[in-house]
Amino acid sequence: MADFRTLLCSALVAGTALAGVALAPVALSPAALAQSADKPADKPAAQPAPAQPTVPAPVAEEGKPAAGSDAKTSDHSPTSQTPAPAGEAATPANSQSAATGAAMAPASGTNAAAQPESADAELARGAYLATAADCVACHTKPGGKPFAGGLKIATPMGDVVATNITPDPQHGIGSYTEADFENALRHGVRKDGSYLYPVMPYVSYAGMTDQDVKALYAWFMHVVKPVAESPEETNLSFPASLRSAMMAWNFVASKETPETGDSSTYDTLRRGRYLANALEHCGTCHTPRNFMLSEKQDHYLAGGSLGTWYAPNVTSSKTGGIGDWSEDDLVAYLRSGHVAGRAQAAGPMAEAVEHSTSHLTDADLHALAAFILKVAPMDDDADHTARDAAGKAAEMPDIRTKGPQRIDDLAEMDGPHIYDANCSACHGHDGAGTKDHYVPSLFNNSTVGAGRPGNLIMTILKGVDRTAGTEHAFMPGFDGQSNVQRLSDAEIAALTNYITATFGTGDHQVTPELVKSLRKDTPVVNPLAKGK
């Protein structure tokens, strides 16, 4: 189970290491956690690191980490600009200067033509770019080999199957020339001339510089391990089933304009915009799409539906977006996937954090955050107060009115009791989470306080499984596959309404039918007696 993620992370750690970034091992270590507690335990701390069976990663071996680092890689080296500790208030001014000071030190001319770099430096750059562009997220299926494709991506027109982009000549992109590669990456046209579906964010990648495209190509060709397997073909409904129709789409869809020069020498905001648009392709999810499924650029990052999960409004609106966040908050979120009292990443954002943003350099995180926080504010249709502003700790005695029931009593419970039985053990009877924030609070929580209850339902159904740095955040899901507890649609609806009423902005009147539409898995296997 963990193998896939650990493998990917190891691969990415290796990739990032090429860029000169030192990252701690990925596995959660109880001993390490114990040490981070107030008083380290003498005995358990003495426990050696576990023999993790999942550590070695094939790609890491190939990556030849950071042997010959040169001037360029040091551009990306983390300096002392780790984010301010939670208690330390960061003024916009000093966080700004920290960000500026970090990345771009030796930048001579911001728009100067890119200097040719050594092969090692180019591969290092390519590895970092692949991470920042989060190619692996789509081009690897769960349990599959890195970049061998096969992941099914749901779209309104059907599932698009990600392709094999390893350098295997038959099954992958091994026969692609650099020009072919560039044509696919920036223009959405395959080597055979057919058009890619816009699930592939080439409209974003179009913004990459020539130098970065070249580096990415070099890394894919030389470092990624070829995999000789082809995923199944995408089979969409008409008219999208006609790849030629994509040509028309391609024609009207707005694209990024290629950046120029050496992207590592940009100033903070330019670097941030480059990261957000050309690499991380934030807008792919967070910008709503028009009827042509093209991103609405006048609603940049104003929130978009992914079918089940919803990528919220992350504009600088203080009511609809994240205008109440500091740059350090956003940096912490992108690095770790959580900020106590604000938000936790689950679903696709957890994957983006795990595979991509948690591996960015401090300087890049600050650049990205600084740029995002300057995005024009957009009001939100559903969120009228900051999503993380809602709620407070619940205080009510647990007055009990019945004794133990027979073991075959599987009657559906009401919202408060479902919460008590399934959630309170970790999130607390008061919703405050654990003292160490390993389990987040439910008040001051963007998912709970959102006007749209969908992400809360999805979190209850699917749980959270997010590894960033040394932290492995995990919440079990409660859907029909759960090992911990399988809840019915009616129970999840009741629970969602109880949680939003108690810790959020009110009872959203979620119905079992809505839960059912989001569930999209096999029906509840257990218990059979539900709802009788």
Place this chain on the structure above:
Amino acid sequence: MKKDWPCVPVNLQNVSPNAMRMARLMRMSRRDMLMTGMGAAVTYGVASGIAGAEETQPSPASGADPVATQFMAVSRLLTDRPTLDLRIGNAIYAGIVQSSADRQAQISKLHDLMGSGQFTSASAFAAAAEKADPALKDVIHDIMTGWYRGVADGKVVVYRSALMFDITKDAIYPKTYATGGPFYWTTQPPEVDRPTGHPALSPSKFVVEPT
């Protein structure tokens, strides 16, 4: 040990006008209501809506069960606590009264005794009560068991909200409600000095319930 344990916090701002009316109605309800209806009525959702929680001013409204009000006063003295949660108190009271036909009169008797002297501590009061009537020891045990263990009439009235967990919350969590995060238990809990106080009542046989 801290001199005054914090009471269960109550958020009066939370109380809607309707909830205030509800609370008054609850106080006015007859004893039968308390005994039979309380259990069902004071579940989470309803309890959260019920106003007051803190009964600072016992209101001897006509028609209310006066002994329920007396129970709260006696409980405050026997716990050395200036404030106790009325919602919990009502549920404990209903259970204790249910458990034995004598209990209501005994609580009244305790209340009368309380009014007859200036008792400055639970211990002084409990000792005086047992001296006045040895049968009062049992009802004091019931009251202690109700508030501290959350058990009345052999049934759970509250679990995590029992006072035994309030007074140990700096060190330990009620089972199934541990929110310290993984491996919190490796840290050193607070030291506890050897107690200096004395028992107020004569000892009883301690019977460990068989598992």
Place this chain on the structure above:
Amino acid sequence: MPSEQTLSADVVIVGSGVAGSSIANELARAGISVIVLEAGPRVDRQHFVENFRNLENKPSYQGPFPAVPWARHPPNQITPNDYLHTSGPNAEAYQQVYLRMMGGTTWHWAGCAWRYLPSDFELKTRYGQGRDWALKYEDLEPFYYQAEVMMGVCGPDPAKEDLGSPRKQPYPMEALPISYAAQQFRKLIDEKTPWRVVHEPQARNTRPYDSRPTCEGHNNCMPICPIGAMYNGSYSVYHAEAAGAKFIPNAVVYKIERDSANKRVTGVQYYDPDKNSHRVTGKYFVIAAHCIETAKLLLVSADEQSPDGVANSSGHVGRNMMDHTGVQVTFISGDKALWPGRGPLETNVIDNFRDGDWRNERGAYLVHMVDDNQVDFATQMAISKGYVGRELEEQIRYLSSHTVRLFSHNEALPDPDNRLTLSKTNKDILGIPHPDVYYKLPEYTVKSCEHTRKVFKELIGLMHGTDEEWTPGYFPQDHPSGSTIMGTDPKDSVVDGHCRTHDHENLFIASSSVFSTVGTGNITLTVAALALRVADTLKKELLHG
């Protein structure tokens, strides 16, 4: 309801606990058709969590699991009992509890996942006591590891802390960091005694594992882990169902049919809760119904062909009942506040008495310091002493933080006179007799317990303990075993080294009932390893035939 048409599968398993469900999972994943018949109902966690919180007698780990009438289990450990009727000089020492429901008794266990020592399998050869098993530690080693991976067991690095059972692989998860109370206990043992405290291997997550979260120390492994951080059989049920195994709840098997030669089992019959009878046929049959219910089922199935019960030509079905009957003491430490009950229940063990030359005359044992929340106990105690108000609160804090409990697992020996029989007077609503057990603690175990008491007294002294309360008599540990004992000789044993019955070539037993001796470690991991070995045997015979 009329009887449905006969169901059939390659393998029919009776019992859905850790043994039955893990076999079902292995076989279903290999493409073999499986039907599992579970006497009890489907259940789920959330109701048990609420049942626990609504339970007045919190230490009663049977309390949150009120049985269904068609598949009763013991309501408590009290003698006389409503279901498991014990008698004999040590009747109270065999008052075992277990659960009859989907997933089985591991819904409430403490997750202790010991491998047996190599010597535990050859007690007769090495020490002249008891019996040898019909297999060796090395035969079981790969299946021990398979069971550890299946359950998710955390444990110490063997290079740092060798638990005496040689391992080819490290534990699947890193050992659990121990509580402050356990750290102090460990320090005391290290400094003041010749003994040692080791990390107890546990089927408990020290990181997210099998889609279940990391342990958060709710201190409620027994009776119910509220978050699923500890293994129980229901996960194997879920995995087996996902792999295609069919589980039928509320199916109380009461009859094992054989062919005319009495060599092969041809089917089983079960009652549903309305006592309609159903029949299930198959190629192989596995009885995995817990030590007590397995023996009961074999005895209940007696007929003209097998007047003493199925698989019982030796007469040993129901005999040789064993447990880890132990000693328990509670006292008030005079040292620093320990606040037991922070973290999981059982994490630390003194293992010096698990093996030694003295095993030729007295039984081995292991010592647990129980890390159990004492607040409720302290409150009851302080109230009974007559405290009220502020003085009561002082006492509760002091007793909660200074109460220490020790208990031991002491080794029993197989004695044919310690015997399970069918009750002649008590029957359940389906007409199936309740189990009766006669129990007399073997002298070997009595001597072991005497030694334990001396050690406990020494520990109490070292902790400046007062107010010792010794649990009267001997303390059942719910590790019943031996009722279908394993051996090489069909005349004095029920199953062979592969857990196949000597009498019926396609009938296997997966339960602690096959144990030839009981060692000292908790039995569950060995039950799981034996079950996985049965699955391996079945796969070989069914797939390569």
